[in-house]
Amino acid sequence: MTGLEHVLRNAVRQRWLIVELTKRELKLRYRNSFLGFLWTLANPLVFMVVYTLVFSYFLKIGTANYPAFLVTGLLPWMMWFSDSVTAGTSCLVDHGAFLRSSVFPSDVLPVVAVCTGMMNYIFALPVMLALLLFFQIDLGWGILALPVVMATQFLLTLGIVFLTSTINVFVRDMRYLIGHFLMIAVFMTPVMYDFSSLPGRFRGILALNPLAVIINSYRNIFFYNTWPSWKGLGCVALLALVIIAGATQLFDRNREVFPEYL
Amino acid sequence: MSTQVEFRNVSKTFPKLTLGGHTTLKDLLTRGVKAFDGQVKERRFTALSDVSLAVEQGRVLGIVGPNGAGKSTLLKLVAGIYHPTSGHIRVNGRVSALLSLGIGFHPDLTGRENVYISGLALGLSRKRIRDLLGEITRFAELEDFIDAPVRTYSSGMFMRLAFSVAVNVDPDILLLDEVLSVGDSSFSAKSKARIEEFKTAGKTILFVSHDLKAVEGWCHDVLWLERGCVVQIGEAGEVVEAYRRQHGGS
Numbered sequence: 001m002t003g004l005e006h007v008l009r010n011a012v013r014q015r016w017l018i019v020e021l022t023k024r025e026l027k028l029r030y031r032n033s034f035l036g037f038l039w040t041l042a043n044p045l046v047f048m049v050v051y052t053l054v055f056s057y058f059l060k061i062g063t064a065n066y067p068a069f070l071v072t073g074l075l076p077w078m079m080w081f082s083d084s085v086t087a088g089t090s091c092l093v094d095h096g097a098f099l100r101s102s103v104f105p106s107d108v109l110p111v112v113a114v115c116t117g118m119m120n121y122i123f124a125l126p127v128m129l130a131l132l133l134f135f136q137i138d139l140g141w142g143i144l145a146l147p148v149v150m151a152t153q154f155l156l157t158l159g160i161v162f163l164t165s166t167i168n169v170f171v172r173d174m175r176y177l178i179g180h181f182l183m184i185a186v187f188m189t190p191v192m193y194d195f196s197s198l199p200g201r202f203r204g205i206l207a208l209n210p211l212a213v214i215i216n217s218y219r220n221i222f223f224y225n226t227w228p229s230w231k232g233l234g235c236v237a238l239l240a241l242v243i244i245a246g247a248t249q250l251f252d253r254n255r256e257v258f259p260e261y262l
Numbered sequence: 263m264s265t266q267v268e269f270r271n272v273s274k275t276f277p278k279l280t281l282g283g284h285t286t287l288k289d290l291l292t293r294g295v296k297a298f299d300g301q302v303k304e305r306r307f308t309a310l311s312d313v314s315l316a317v318e319q320g321r322v323l324g325i326v327g328p329n330g331a332g333k334s335t336l337l338k339l340v341a342g343i344y345h346p347t348s349g350h351i352r353v354n355g356r357v358s359a360l361l362s363l364g365i366g367f368h369p370d371l372t373g374r375e376n377v378y379i380s381g382l383a384l385g386l387s388r389k390r391i392r393d394l395l396g397e398i399t400r401f402a403e404l405e406d407f408i409d410a411p412v413r414t415y416s417s418g419m420f421m422r423l424a425f426s427v428a429v430n431v432d433p434d435i436l437l438l439d440e441v442l443s444v445g446d447s448s449f450s451a452k453s454k455a456r457i458e459e460f461k462t463a464g465k466t467i468l469f470v471s472h473d474l475k476a477v478e479g480w481c482h483d484v485l486w487l488e489r490g491c492v493v494q495i496g497e498a499g500e501v502v503e504a505y506r507r508q509h510g511g512s
Contacts (some may be wrong), residue, residue: 101343101366
């Protein structure tokens with residue numbers, strides 16, 4: 001049995017545990033605070049205000065309707081991708097006590113990290129739609145492609161998290177490396193700027209960035225009122241599956257020794 | 263009677279972890295990947311060596327030995343948390359383990375939420391857990407507190423809930439690591455009664471304890487471990503007496 005089959009089988013069998021743990025993550029984040037979810041949302045909104053000031057007013061290089069432009073790319077990045085990768089990288093270590101002293105299906109933890117980020121993004125969607133409405137951005141049929149874009153992001157994020165969480169068990173520096181990786185990646189991905197504003201040669205290189213394809217897809221459906229690039233999404237999904245297959249293989253080969261290293 | 267737990271020449275070694283408990287990138291860079299590899303392969307600590315045993319269904323096996331003898335490692339091997347470095351382990355039936363108390367409970371979640379998550383992790387269906395919840399709560403005497411976060415529980419309440427989950431999920435094999443001594447006397451009596459029920463119901467129990475009197479009174483057989491090796495395994499009274507001669511104490 002390959003690692004992927006093993007992980008998939010466990011994830012399906014433990015689907016309710018995944019649901020319950022995701023609910024737990026969301027609850028814990030929002031319990032004991034008055035504003036709850038608003039705090040999670042405040043982060044990208046503060047960024048939105050600051051970047052709009054810097055790019056649109058001070059530097060005057062922002063595109064038209066910059067806040068709306070920014071938020072369509074920033075939400076899937078901050079609320080979901082970077083949140084899931086950060087939490088996911090340390091998920092096995094964070095649950096060390098569980099894994100060391102009870103029979104706990106470790107496979108579900110990376111999945112939970114990605115699901116939690118996805119739910120955060122979904123909760124933020126109404127706020128984003130309200131903003132788009134405020135800036136009078138037209139929404140078209142492209143919005144129907146949202147599940148496909150989200151599914152692609154889900155797979156890519158899951159592959160990365162399976163890989164980094166496994167490595168982090170043995171080399172704890174992974175957590176710090178990932179922080180830097182995310183910081184660099186946000187600038188290498190057209191989250192805050194538009195692809196078209198880049199010089200041609202850079203555009204070619206950055207177009208190979210799978211995250212760019214995903215962020216551009218969100219932009220297309222929410223901001224430019226067009227369909228995403230199906231070819232691009234297809235390639236990213238394929239790449240994500242390759243990463244998942246490799247990462248789950250690595251995870252599966254090491255799962256038996258996790259309790260000894262945690 | 264069928265054999266429910268069987269160890270054949272089981273050994274378990276652990277990597278000797280460096281300062282801080284884990285490898286860092288610094289170790290890798292300063293000593294190189296090869297050194298890291300060698301360190302993992304060579305510098306290993308032997309927790310159990312060449313252990314063979316068989317526990318028949320319905321038997322209670324006590325495990326005694328000084329600290330670091332490998333008692334908890336043995337239970338974790340039965341539970342499937344660890345896997346043997348060499349040798350074979352066969353376990354028939356559902357295992358419920360009470361190894362470290364309350365682990366698997368999240369302090370900020372309520373007792374009910376924690377029971378739910380523990381049950382799912384043990385492989386129970388959602389319906390089964392809902393059915394069991396009442397009994398688990400009643401047995402733990404936590405009717406008024408089950409919807410409070412477990413961080414507000416006293417250590418006794420925490421322990422009662424963990425114990426209640428472990429014994430109410432209908433296991434075939436129950437693993438207990440030094441737990442019966444905790445809790446107040448009335449709960450202690452109650453948990454002993456529950457374990458007595460388990461014995462009558464023909465369930466298999468593996469029981470680690472330093473309380474030789476309890477071991478003598480509870481167990482059919484006793485395994486004496488010392489530095490990962492089996493010193494003696496056999497009829498409870500006999501082994502405990504031999505153990506007492508060597509180590510003194512009660």
